[in-house]
Amino acid sequence: MSRKNRLGRLAGLAALVLSGGAFAAPLGAPPYSARGQEPGWHLTVSQDNIVLEMAAGERFQAPTPRARRTGRRARYDIVFGGRPSRVAIERRLCHDTMSGMPHPDSVAIFGLGAVLRGCGGLPRDLLGTDEWTVTQIGGKPALAKAGATLQFLEDSALVGKASCNRFRATFKLTGEGLSIGPAAATMMACEPAIMQQEQVLLRQLEGVVGFDIRPNGNLVLKGKAGEALVARRR
Numbered sequence: 001m002s003r004k005n006r007l008g009r010l011a012g013l014a015a016l017v018l019s020g021g022a023f024a025a026p027l028g029a030p031p032y033s034a035r036g037q038e039p040g041w042h043l044t045v046s047q048d049n050i051v052l053e054m055a056a057g058e059r060f061q062a063p064t065p066r067a068r069r070t071g072r073r074a075r076y077d078i079v080f081g082g083r084p085s086r087v088a089i090e091r092r093l094c095h096d097t098m099s100g101m102p103h104p105d106s107v108a109i110f111g112l113g114a115v116l117r118g119c120g121g122l123p124r125d126l127l128g129t130d131e132w133t134v135t136q137i138g139g140k141p142a143l144a145k146a147g148a149t150l151q152f153l154e155d156s157a158l159v160g161k162a163s164c165n166r167f168r169a170t171f172k173l174t175g176e177g178l179s180i181g182p183a184a185a186t187m188m189a190c191e192p193a194i195m196q197q198e199q200v201l202l203r204q205l206e207g208v209v210g211f212d213i214r215p216n217g218n219l220v221l222k223g224k225a226g227e228a229l230v231a232r233r234r
Contacts, residue, residue, distance in 0.1 A: 026067070026069060026074070027067075027069055027072070027073070027074040027089060027091055027105070028045065028067055028069075028074035028076070028087075028089040028105075028120070029067070030045045030046050030047045030064065031044070031045065031046055031047075032044070032045040032120065032121070033045070033120065034089075034105070034107040034118055034119060034120030034121070035096075035118050035119065035120075036097075036107070036116055036117055036118020036119070037096070037097045037098050037118065038097070039054060039055055039056060039116070040054070040055030040056075041053065041054050041055065041109070041116050041118065043087065043107070043109065043118075043120070045064060045076070045087075046064065047064060048063065048064060049061055049062065049063060049064055050062050050063075050064050050076060050078055050087065052080060052109065060080035060081050060085075060112075061080075062078040062079055062080055062085075063078075064076070065077060065078060072090060072091035072092070073088070073089065073090050073091070074088075074089045074090075075087060075088045075089065080111065080112060081112075083111050083112060084111055085109065085110060085111030085112060086109070086110045086111055087107065087108075087109050088107065088108045088109075088110065089105050089106075089107050089120055090105060090106045090107075091104060091105055092105065092106045093106075093126075093213055094106040094107075094118070094119035094120070095119065095212075096118075096119050099175060099176050099177070100210065100212075101119075101123055101175065101176070101177065101210070102123055102126055102211070102212050102213055103119035103120060103121050103122075103123055103126075104120075104121040104122070104123075104125050104126055105119065105120040105121040106119065106120070107119060107120040123173060123211075124152075124173055126211075126213050126219075127152040127211070127219070128152065128233075129151070129152060129153060129154060130151065130233065130234065131149045131150070131151045131160070131233075131234045132149060132150045132151070132160075132219050132231035132232065132233060132234065133147075133148070133149055133231055133232050133233075133234050134148035134149060134150060134160075134201065134229055134230070134231045135218070135230050135231060135232055136227065136229065136230035137197060137200055137201050137204060137228075137229055138200055138204055138227075138228065138229075139226065139227060142163075142197065142201075143163065143193065143194060143197055145194075146161075146163035146164070146190075146194045146197055146198075147161055147163075148160070148161055148162060148163045148197070148198075148201055149161045149231075149234070150219075150229070150231055152171060156170055156171055156172065157169070157170060157171075158170065158171045158180055158183075158205075162183070162185055162198040162201050162202055163190070163194045163195070163197045163198035163201060164188055164189070164190035164194050164195055164198050165185040165186040165187065165188050165198065166185065166186050167183040167184065167185040167186075167202065168183065168184050168185075169181050169182065169183035169184070169205065176210075177209050177210035177211075177222075178208055178209070178210050178211045178221070178222075179208060179209065180205045180206060180208045180221075181206075182206060183202050183205060183206075185198075185202070201229070204221070204223060204228040204229055205221070205228070205229070207223040207224060207225075207228055208221045208222065208223060208228050208229075209222055209223060209224055210222040214230075217232070217233060218230055218231065218232050219231045219232070219233075
């Protein structure tokens with residue numbers, strides 16, 4: 001497979017992941033928010049109004065029209081400050097240029113001079129609520145026979161199989177990153193290699209400071225020293 005075809009295939013896989021079950025609401029449906037940097041701006045879409053606030057102090061508001069949606073794209077055609085404008089939303093992974101936080105959508109606002117570009121949607125949606133299978137721990141391949149998993153639940157609980165034992169912890173997402181609290185685990189015993197991997201996995205979880213999604217859809221939990229864990233969707 002050529003490099004061009006391989007990259008196209010990876011992009012297609014990422015698009016498939018980003019249009020999966022974690023996104024039950026239509027793309028860009030209220031309530032929705034997006035923001036960008038340089039210049040700084042913040043967009044909110046409610047049932048009634050679309051509001052754009054600029055870091056410099058300007059504020060634009062327009063009634064929320066019916067969104068036009070086609071595949072992985074949505075748009076709102078509006079008038080901001082007497083100028084025909086457009087909010088274009090695409091389901092394509094976007095990283096905040098200040099924090100590096102991944103978001104599910106890329107957003108562009110046209111009609112106000114230079115195009116305003118930024119990220120939209122909730123980073124939480126990228127984690128989903130289905131199980132992930134852990135494939136790497138601390139940069140090393142995970143033991144397939146251990147079947148380590150992760151699952152981010154709606155109540156901010158992270159559960160899964162640490163390798164031998166089931167565990168439960170809490171997770172917190174902020175504008176700056178992802179953190180995971182201490183885990184409580186069951187007390188079963190397994191063979192030494194699996195127990196050793198479990199201890200490493202639980203330590204890595206406590207050191208998580210952020211996350212990302214690779215082009216192939218894999219989840220990367222980041223530690224201060226690099227990749228703490230890598231997981232794929234089951």
